[in-house]
Amino acid sequence: MKWNCLSVLLAGLSALALPVSAQSPQPAVADYLGNFDGVFAPVMVQHQKKWLHASGKVLLDKTSHYGYYGIVSGIQQDAYGALNRHGKVIVPFKYDAVEIKSEDKMDNPDNNYCFVTFKLNGKTGAADSSGNILLEPVYEDVDALNPRLIKFRKNGLWGWAEMKTGKVIQTPEYESVHNSYVLPGIISVTRNGLTGLARHDGSLLTPVRYHQFYSFGDKSGDLICYTLNNKSGIMDKNGKEVTPALYNRIAAGPSPALLMVEQQDKTGFINREGKTILAPQYSKAFVNASLVVVWKGDKCGVVNAAGKEVLPTVHDEIEVMDNRGNGAYAPRDTDSLTYFIVAKKAGLAGLFSAAGKPLLPVEYHFLRIVMHHQRPVVMMIKDKKAGLADLSGKILLPVSWDNIMASYGTGYTYNDDRAGADKSDFIMVSRKEKVGLYNLATGREVLPPAFTTITWKSSGLLETRDGDTSSIFTRNGERIRGPKLYGFFHPLSNDLLVETTYGDNGRLTALTDPSGKKLYENKDWEFNTYTNGSILRPAAVRRLDTTFTDGLLKITANRKDNLFIDRQGNPVTFDQYAYVGEFWNGLAIAGKDGKYGIINRKQEEVLPVIYDNITELGDKMLKLSQGERFGVAKKDGTVIIPVQYASIRQIYDTTLYEVTLNRKLGVLNGAGQTVIPTEYDEAGYSSSGKYFKLTRNGKNGLADASGKVIIPAEYEVLNTNRGYGNRTFPVLVKQGEWYFYLDQQGNPLPFKSKKEKGYND
Template sequence: MMKNNIAYYRFLPMVLIASSSLLTSCFGPRNLVTQQSGIPHYNYIGDTLNGWALVRQDSLWGYISTDGKQVIKPTFLWATDFANGMALAQDDHGYRYINSRGKLLRRIKAPHAYSFAEGLAPVEIKGKWGYINPKGKTVIKPRFDWAEPFHENRAAVSIGLRKGFIDKNGQIIIPAIYEEVKAFKNGVAIVRKDLKWGMIDTLGNFLLPNQYDQIEPWETDFYRLGVYNPAADLVNIFGLADVSGKLLLDTQYAAIKLIQDRYIHARRDTLVGLWDRYGNVVIPMEYTSFGVISDDGVLAAYKNGKAGFINLQNQIVLPIEYEGTGTSGNRKIAYKDSTYVLMDNQFKVIKRIKNYKDVYSFSNGFAVVSIKDPNDYYGNLYGYIDEDGNEIIPPKYPAAGAVNAYGIMVVGQRNYSIIRQLLINTHDQLLSEGEDYYEINAFGSRLLYNKGGSDFKFFSSKTGQVLTNFPYTKLYPLEYGERKDWAKVYRNGKIGLIDTTLTELLPPEYDDMRSFYKGRIEIKKGDHWGYADEQFRIRIPFIYNKTEYFRYAMTTVEQNKKKGLIDRDGRTVIPLRYDQITFDYACDRIYADKGDDGIDIYDREGRLLLATDFEYIGQYGSNNYVAYRQNGKLGFMDYNFKVLYEPEFNGCGHFYDGLAWVRKDAKGGYINKQFQLVVPVELEYMENFAAGFTKVKKDGREYYINTKGEEVVPTEAELKKRNEEIERRKRGWIDFSS
């Protein structure tokens, strides 16, 4: 009887499930899981998340289970890793969702969608955006023009051309009054309002007012604030805020950098200073430059043309009276009256050195020294000293490099008028059989290589001897990008990738390779380009004729002579149907040129904001207006695409002193920033305004006018000021005094 009961209870759920499936057969989840058969070959295998790893066969995507026994066959055009128990995939019907049991939510077939985050996913349904839960049920009704994933219980949504934030109940917590917003992080969001960036909290209160032309994440725990400099026509005046939006440094500095992950170094005019990570002054701005901070907290400092040493309490530990100073290893060096003073880290004098022209920094216990070459008026001869100032190799080489960790260095040898390079050790013994080379470089601490045209030789950094069994024929370190410790290597005409430990990261089986940015490296195989990820897996297949690097979270690609945008996972953000793609980085807009059919304007999420028949459009940048050309004539429109001045001009200039010249046929005039014609279009010649006036020509007569269009006669001083202003614009001069 007990067994019969058990059978009954097992049977009951099956009946219920079967009944339920009759009701939901059109809309319920469909199981995609099948048993793995054979040993399939995958071109990509991702990390295992929520029990599944993303896989790719050729250009189609699917999933394989942790144990490799189950598979969701690669049939999707694009797919993501699992996150929050769900994966987003794209097929011919649109974007679809798959749960961690391998079931497809059949009711969701969205033209646009994002992955799940914090339990919800934004989807486009019948032209409007809302949010669904993991069962596919709509929990926030579609009423927005665009929507983004949740971060810290807030999601950015668009209403028209403005953005705000909602909570998980769909309530608008922060009104849609911003031109652009970034997702919340650490309770802070970057927003753009009235063409200026600021930072708000989760209730919409400004932590930093919207007064900046640029706010970007900087290092790990900061935001760099930037202000536009009209003289340089770029953002090059900076400040700093922490991750909570607290202002640390106001925007008045030409350069800011983080030293030793502990100190903020900033320059203003000709002076530099140091702050701690909390914005407290460590060393005030009274020096012209600093040296490296040594382990004992001492650094070289320069002031009024003299140098000395100070500590991090801004106490002078060596008087600022020397012509030059330096720190390297266990030694300090100061130069004065043709004498180099070699000291230990307690500034105890080890030796006074007078017989050298220059003493360079110590490296691994040795320093290069030089004297004047008696046979070459412009040349020097170089040798080496140890940390006690003892000469170990007299100055006799026309060139010399730093000593490596194994006591090996590169020196020059003159061959007629050409300087060839040799490898020697600290005993002045010739290595590699004394052969000289065109150019010897170090790659990391284990390898030296000679690049002489197309011929390469490789040497051990430890012995200086030729590596006869080195597996590659050429080596080129990556010059650009985020990983300078990687190098392209060649074998049999193919390219691979190694790091400074000589570990092979990518086998030499590719035809070209470029720099690494944002976790992606461009790779070419045959005639097509793709991208490898940070684990050297081919994340984006070889399907593009041309690619660009990931400067931001998306990049331009070309296929069949048409361009579009993809993100780091290969998702199409802007379809590949354009002749040219242009980024307007300052305002996060993207211009997609259709050739003779006009230009489309997108935002950074790939939302089409405006389709036009324009032949040309400028860039908004930090302005509320842009020039555009339609039917051969220039006009102006604002950020909301409202026409400010109908197209009727042949050309226009930049705004200076609030006015810009415009040209119509053979005549010109000036408009103001309200796009009113201040000076009628009747001038034969005109220049940009500077210092409040400009030169024009009318009826054959040259004269000056002010910003009201009235004729003026400037003084010599005013003309000089105008010319200085024009020169400053050319040089990008910055005046921090105001």
């Protein structure tokens, strides 16, 4: 190994005046070297514990602050300094304190910044991330004001300067300065205990005479609140007072045009120009989306977005709901939402539009908007009977049922998973613990409440059960099978059913059409409602219900595993094969004489029937085996990795495959191309670091995800960086009797040792 890097001179290490010298060609010998854990690794040089930077250029006695962008501060010989990610010292190690001021917001990069403050003899200065001095250390304090400005304090007063250049913009004259939270790009300043607003250039937007500025949630940003003498007023974004300071409180109204104001414990409404719309008269007011629920004493009403009282304050309780059934408890963007009012008097509820129009009378014991398969409906209960209405108040289901399931789509009693696109037209109803079905679109009863369960078997057929008796009905309520005691019906589609019945002669399973005509029957057919599906199917479409695929239905009977029927009930056999699995995209797994392959409908072998086993390998590939050898094929039968390896496994969820040949490991990609040749004892993949750790004959190395060798397998020890994230380098390696570090290019850092740091070191 050639050492073409920086190193330190052994002589004078007690002073440790690093960064390390670039003159010596030889590495320094350390007492021990520890593993990198992020930016630094613990090392001991001449019996002194130090921290080595990942660049190999700087040793620190102690680390202090870590900032974004790789800037870090630390201590050398009791003095603070700072260095960048490349190990360049940007603030020399001569200060009493160093802090990194930085921000890294991925969602708002315009607010990012980075600079360094340093303190000497009680005075503070600042430098940029390249080490250029922005402010000399003559200030009592220095900090970020905003992403473009630095604030500084002198003689107890604050001013500010450009963060990029250090140019002073505002000389120190304020007791405090901070970024305004009510107006973007504006600075809040304080003098003599009073507050004002200033621009970046130091000019005042408002006089310094106010007690406070605050936002009332105005999204336009055109208006803010100010306070004087414990009263509030409104100001525009240019600093002009819109109203005098008259109010105890100001808050956002139900629309951008209105504000709620409070005077003498009463709430009213003004517009954005300060004109009174409703004089303060309400004891309480709460914004609910585009409406305000207002109170006079213990009675409530509703004010709309225009400031008009649409429901008088005569109700006991009011709830505002949107057209999705959600309660509205705060201001909202109305966008596509429509709002409704549920109002109660004397324990009874009614429904009103947002304009106060009565939709359902105040006569129900319970009333609420609920979602039925993305369809909003109103559930009403009166005298323990339930019904439904639409949002216009039209009755969809009379209030005469013991129970309805408007907000549930599936369940043991009623299952409509296969009901089709118009499933929201149908709803389960119950009476006397029996269930029926109602069509909300037609307003008619489909099935009377006479069953224990109702299950949609397809978009056109339903199965009902009453105890052990089952029937099949059409979606219009016409019974086409049953009632049948025991046995079962299983629609494969709207026009085909599998029927299993039990009689004196035992079980009989048949394929029938809706008229009852038998298209196929077999007393030995062991029909199973559920199937795991072919391994040729992608997992996302591997449904569990048995049905025709590629026009064929697999029949399990007489121990035959190669029999199918088509949709007309005609037997289709594959006599060349002892086993044929379910077809998918015209292909099926087929087997004979203990061998397996893939065939198409014409019984052509797209993958020869020569393999001992075929299993899934991930979602898109198949693992092939012949004896003790393995390969990989696509699910269309294309072989991408020939059957020649002693083992094959997919590496996590990648398209990489670890293979073994002649007791050596390698890695192939999804096209069967070599990524890592089969010449290693181990080839462990790090999904976080995106690298392979290679081991051969007890020696270790590294390759990147493409297989390019970064560090050859020449080292007895190779420990990657233990830092958080995708950090891999520097790595600690051992070759012969020496430990040392290698960077991402495989070059050594300027230290070596005969000892690795132990747990107790």
